[in-house]
Amino acid sequence: DRPDLKYDLDTFVRQLDELLDSLRIDQPVHLGGLSFGAAIVTEFTAKHPGRVRSLIYVDPVFNTGRQLRKEERSPLAWTWYNVFNGGSEAMAQSQLDDFLHPERQPDWVARYKVGQQWKGTRESLRRTRAQVAVAPHQGDLVRQIGTDPRPVLIVWGRQDSGAPFSESTALLAAMPHATLVPVDSAGHLPHIEQPRIVVPAVARFLRG
Numbered sequence: 363d364r365p366d367l368k369y370d371l372d373t374f375v376r377q378l379d380e381l382l383d384s385l386r387i388d389q390p391v392h393l394g395g396l397s398f399g400a401a402i403v404t405e406f407t408a409k410h411p412g413r414v415r416s417l418i419y420v421d422p423v424f425n426t427g428r429q430l431r432k433e434e435r436s437p438l439a440w441t442w443y444n445v446f447n448g449g450s451e452a453m454a455q456s457q458l459d460d461f462l463h464p465e466r467q468p469d470w471v472a473r474y475k476v477g478q479q480w481k482g483t484r485e486s487l488r489r490t491r492a493q494v495a496v497a498p499h500q501g502d503l504v505r506q507i508g509t510d511p512r513p514v515l516i517v518w519g520r521q522d523s524g525a526p527f528s529e530s531t532a533l534l535a536a537m538p539h540a541t542l543v544p545v546d547s548a549g550h551l552p553h554i555e556q557p558r559i560v561v562p563a564v565a566r567f568l569r570g
Contacts, residue, residue: 364482370493371425374402375409382413390415392568397525397550401425401500407512408503416513418564421525421550422533425500435492437485450478460550462521467554501536508537515567516540517560519548541567 367373382391393414395403400422407414432439454474458464477483508514514537520527530542543563545552553560 364480364486366482368493369486369490371402371405371497375406378402378406379410379413392416392418394418394420395422396420396553398423398494401494404500404503404507407507411510414512416515416567417507418515418517418567419533420517420553420560421519421522422516423525424504425494425497431491431495437488441484450475450484454478459523461555462519462547462549463555504533505536508539511539513567513570514540515564516542517545517552517563518542519545519550519552519555521546521548522550522552524550 382388390413393403393406393416395401395418397420400419401424403414403417403419404424407417454471457474458467458470461467461470464470516530516533516537518525518527518530527544530544534540534542543560545556545559548555553564
């Protein structure tokens with residue numbers, strides 16, 4: 363569903379909290395966040411620390427309080443921006459930028475297009491981007507969570523062009539208890555490009 367609501371961090375945190383309630387999960391969980399999912403699980407952990415047993419960040423993108431772009435300000439501007447930049451086809455093709463070797467993912471664009479069929483997809487994406495842009499910087503939250511002895515695993519593709527691997531240094535400084543797994547020959551989705559490295563690392567972390 364792509365309901366007509368505000369797509370901000372409060373919404374995502376509330377959805378996750380209610381999901382755990384609806385599944386009757388009352389024990390602390392292992393919580394993972396990929397890309398902007400890192401911002402969501404960070405916010406959730408800060409608000410519901412007792413519900414989180416451990417954290418896994420995969421090529422994390424935290425809320426950095428960036429400036430709101432012109433095309434994100436209104437549905438009409440967003441629609442025209444996409445039309446002039448190739449529309450849904452270009453949006454799907456752009457997802458290949460997440461890979462170091464997109465030629466190895468021949469079906470990725472077709473799979474992405476499936477989600478674009480649903481009404482409200484483009485507008486929900488715009489609202490998400492707009493809310494992320496204007497929300498407060500999460501640096502203090504990351505440092506706050508980093509003071510807790512809760513186990514943290516960070517998995518990061520060394521060739522990620524969207525979330526540069528170099529940012530892992532600052533994250534480790536803020537989270538001294540964290541373990542970093544650098545993944546060579548991988549972009550923004552290392553679990554897909556290098557599953558033989560990432561899957562065993564996550565399994566070892568969870569068993570530990």
